[in-house]
Amino acid sequence: xxxxxxxxxxxxxxxxxxxxxxxxxxxxxxxxxxxxxxxxxxxxxxxxxxxxxxxxxxxxxxxxxxxxxxxxxxxxxxxxxxxxxxxxxxxxxxxxxxxxxxxxxxxxxxxxxxxxxxxxxxxxxxxxxxxxxxxxxxxxxxxxxxxxxxxxxxxxxxxxxxxxxxxxxxxxxxxxxxxxxxxxxxxxxxxxxxxxxxxxxxxxxxxxxxxxxxxxxxxxxxxxxxxxxxxxxxxxxxxxxxxxxxxxxxxxxxxxxxxxxxxxxxxxxxxxxxxxxxxxxxxxxxxxxxxxxxxxxxxxxxxxxxxxxx
Amino acid sequence: xxxxxxxxxxxxxxxxxxxxxxxxxxxxxxxxxxxxxxxxxxxxxxxxxxxxxxxxxxxxxxxxxxxxxxxxxxxxxxxxxxxxxxxxxxxxxxxxxxxxxxxxxxxxxxxxxxxxxxxxxxxxxxxxxxxxxxxxxxxxxxxxxxxxxxxxxxxxxxxxxxxxxxxxxxxxxxxxxxxxxxxxxxxxxxxxxxxxxxxxxxxxxxxxxxxxxxxxxxxxxxxxxxxxxxxxxxxxxxxxxxxxxxxxxxxxxxxxxxxxxxxxxxxxxxxxxxxxxxxxxxxxxxxxxxxxxxxxxxxxxxxxxxxxxxxxxxxxxxxxxxxxxxx
Numbered sequence: 001x002x003x004x005x006x007x008x009x010x011x012x013x014x015x016x017x018x019x020x021x022x023x024x025x026x027x028x029x030x031x032x033x034x035x036x037x038x039x040x041x042x043x044x045x046x047x048x049x050x051x052x053x054x055x056x057x058x059x060x061x062x063x064x065x066x067x068x069x070x071x072x073x074x075x076x077x078x079x080x081x082x083x084x085x086x087x088x089x090x091x092x093x094x095x096x097x098x099x100x101x102x103x104x105x106x107x108x109x110x111x112x113x114x115x116x117x118x119x120x121x122x123x124x125x126x127x128x129x130x131x132x133x134x135x136x137x138x139x140x141x142x143x144x145x146x147x148x149x150x151x152x153x154x155x156x157x158x159x160x161x162x163x164x165x166x167x168x169x170x171x172x173x174x175x176x177x178x179x180x181x182x183x184x185x186x187x188x189x190x191x192x193x194x195x196x197x198x199x200x201x202x203x204x205x206x207x208x209x210x211x212x213x214x215x216x217x218x219x220x221x222x223x224x225x226x227x228x229x230x231x232x233x234x235x236x237x238x239x240x241x242x243x244x245x246x247x248x249x250x251x252x253x254x255x256x257x258x259x260x261x262x263x264x265x266x267x268x269x270x271x272x273x274x275x276x277x278x279x280x281x282x283x284x285x286x287x288x289x290x291x292x293x294x295x296x297x298x299x300x301x302x303x304x305x306x307x308x309x310x
Numbered sequence: 311x312x313x314x315x316x317x318x319x320x321x322x323x324x325x326x327x328x329x330x331x332x333x334x335x336x337x338x339x340x341x342x343x344x345x346x347x348x349x350x351x352x353x354x355x356x357x358x359x360x361x362x363x364x365x366x367x368x369x370x371x372x373x374x375x376x377x378x379x380x381x382x383x384x385x386x387x388x389x390x391x392x393x394x395x396x397x398x399x400x401x402x403x404x405x406x407x408x409x410x411x412x413x414x415x416x417x418x419x420x421x422x423x424x425x426x427x428x429x430x431x432x433x434x435x436x437x438x439x440x441x442x443x444x445x446x447x448x449x450x451x452x453x454x455x456x457x458x459x460x461x462x463x464x465x466x467x468x469x470x471x472x473x474x475x476x477x478x479x480x481x482x483x484x485x486x487x488x489x490x491x492x493x494x495x496x497x498x499x500x501x502x503x504x505x506x507x508x509x510x511x512x513x514x515x516x517x518x519x520x521x522x523x524x525x526x527x528x529x530x531x532x533x534x535x536x537x538x539x540x541x542x543x544x545x546x547x548x549x550x551x552x553x554x555x556x557x558x559x560x561x562x563x564x565x566x567x568x569x570x571x572x573x574x575x576x577x578x579x580x581x582x583x584x585x586x587x588x589x590x591x592x593x594x595x596x597x598x599x600x601x602x603x604x605x606x607x608x609x610x611x612x613x614x615x616x617x618x619x620x621x622x623x624x625x626x627x628x629x630x631x632x633x634x635x636x637x
Binding site: 122123150291 | 311314318321326329330352353357359369370374375378427428432435439442445447450456459460461463464473474475476478481520569573576599600605609613615616623626627630
C-alpha cells in the first residue's frame with residue numbers, strides 16, 4: 001500500500017476483536033487496571049506520535065508559507081516568531097494549479113483510479129464464487145496459482161506488456177493503465193473475496209439450491225449482497241494503491257497531458273531548490289483524497305486487513 | 311477536462327454493465343449445454359474473465375520476461391546468459407544487490423519491532439488515547455511514496471552552511487551549533503539507505519501495529535493473569551507468553567512487509583533515484599528499462615527479483631494449504 005503494495009493481506013489467525021480499540025469490551029487485567037496508564041507509557045507514546053506527525057506537519061505548514069520564507073527558513077520558525085503566523089497564505093495552492101498542472105493531474109488521477117477500482121470487483125466476485133461454491137477439476141491448482149501470484153512482484157510483467165502495448169499503440173492511454181491495474185489487482189481481489197465467501201454459512205446456499213435457485217440467481221441475490229464488506233475493503237485497497245502508484249503510471253502513461261498526480265508531484269520534486277513551497281502544496285493536494293477516504297472508511301480497511309482470511 | 315471525466319464515467323458504467331452482460335451471456339451459454347455439461351462447464355465460464363486478466367497480465371508476461379532476460383537490449387537476438395553475467399560482475403549492480411539485501415534484512419524486522427512496541431504501549435492507554443494514537447500512526451499508510459518523498463524532503467533537506475536550514479534534522483543539528491549534514495549523500499555504512507528505510511518504517515509501522523495489536527488482544531487474559539500470579543514480570547510475560555502466542559501474526563506481517571520491501575520503488579526513486587549508493591533492485595530495473603533502454607538487463611533484474619522471492623512463495627503456498635486443510 002503505500003507506494004509499496006505491502007498491504008496484501010495474507011492468512012492471519014486473528015480473532016474477531018475490535019481492532020482500533022473503539023469498543024473494547026474488557027480492559028486487559030494488568031498493573032494499570034482501574035488507574036491511569038503509567039506515566040512513562042504515556043510519555044513514550046506521546047513521543048512516538050509526535051515523531052509520526054511532525055514530518056507531515058512540516059509539509060502542511062510550509063504549504064501555507066510565502067515563497068521567500070519557505071525557501072529561506074525552517075517551517076518551525078512559524079512557532080518561534082509568532083508574527084510569521086499572519087503571513088500564512090493560500091498562494092501556493094493557487095500557483096500549483098496554474099504552474100504545476102495539478103488540477104489536470106487530479107482529474108487524470110480520478111479518471112484512472114475510479115474505473116480501475118470498480119471494474120475488478122464484479123469479476124473477482126464471480127471467480128471467488130466459483131472457487132467457493134462450485135466443484136470442478138483443477139480448482140485447487142488454480143487457487144494455489146492465485147496464492148502464488150500474490151507474492152510475485154508485478155514488475156515481472158512490465159517489459160512484455162510495454163512491448164505489446166507499443167505494437168497496439170496503447171501506451172499513454174487511460175485504457176492501458178486501467179487494464180494493467182485490473183490485471184495486477186485481480187489475484188488479491190479473488191483471494192480475499194474467496195476467503196470471505198468461504199466463511200459464509202453453507203446452509204444458506206444449500207437452501208437456495210433446494211428452492212430451485214440457479215448459481216446465477218444465488219450469486220446475485222444472496223452471495224453478492226452478503227459479500228459487500230470484503231468487496232468494500234478490496235475497493236479501498238485498490239483505490240489507495242492505484243491513486244498512489246508511481247511505477248506503473250510512469251511506465252504506461254509517463255509525463256504529459258494524461259499524467260496522474262504522483263507523476264506531476266514527482267516532477268515538482270525534481271525542481272527542488274526554487275520551488276519548495278509549490279512542492280508542499282502539491283504534496284498536500286495529492287494526499288488529501290486518500291486521507292479522506294482512509295479516515296472515513298478506516299473500519300472497512302482494518303477489517304479487510306485483519307480479515308485476510310476473516 | 312470534462313471529456314476526461316466523461317471518459318472515466320463511461321468506462322465505469324460501460325465496464326460494469328459490460329461485465330454484467332458478459333456474465334449473463336456466459337451463464338446463458340452454459341445453460342444451452344445439455345444436462346451434466348452445464349454443471350461441468352459453468353465454473354470455468356465464471357472464472358474465465360478473472361483468469362483471462364491474470365493470464366494476460368501476470369502469467370504470460372512473467373514467462374515472456376524470462377525469455378527476454380536471455381535476449382539483447384532490443385530483444386531482437388538471444389545472447390545466452392550474458393545479461394546475468396554482465397550484471398552480476400558489475401560493481402554497481404553488486405552494490406544494488408547489497409542494498410537490496412540490507413533492506414530485506416533490516417526493514418521488515420524493524421517494522422515488526424516498532425509495530426510491537428506501539429501495539430503493546432497503545433494497549434495500555436485509555437481507549438481514547440489508544441484510538442487517537444493508533445489513527446495517527448496508521449495514517450501514513452494512506453500516503454503514497456511520492457507524497458512521503460515530499461514530506462521527508464523537509465526532514466532530510468540540507469542547505470549550504472551559510473544559509474538557514476529548511477530541513478528539520480539539519481535545523482536541529484545547527485540549532486546545537488553543528489554543521490549541516492547532507493544526509494542523503496552519507497553513504498558510509500549505507501547510512502543514507504537506513505534513512506530511506508526509516509521512511510518505509512514510517513509508512514508501514516501502522517500496518518504492523520494494527521495486525522499485531524489485534525493478535526495481542528486475542529491472547530487470553532487468564533493465561534496472562536496466571537503468569538503474573540506466579541510472579542512473572544511484565545517483560546517475561548511479554549516475551550514468554552505473548553510473543554509465542556502471536557507468532558503466526560508476526561510471520562504474516564513479516565512476509566507482507568518483505569514483499570513490499572522487495573518491490574520498493576517510489577521511496578528510493580523519488581528521494582535519490584538510486585544515487586549515492588542507495589540503489590535497489592526495483593529502481594535499477596526501471597532505470598535499465600527507460601534510461602538505458604536495455605530490456606535485456608531490465609528483464610534479467612526482475613528475474614533475479616523473482617528468484618529471491620521463491621522461498622517466500624513456497625512458504626506462502628504451504629501456509630495456505632495448511633490453513634485450507636484446517637478449514
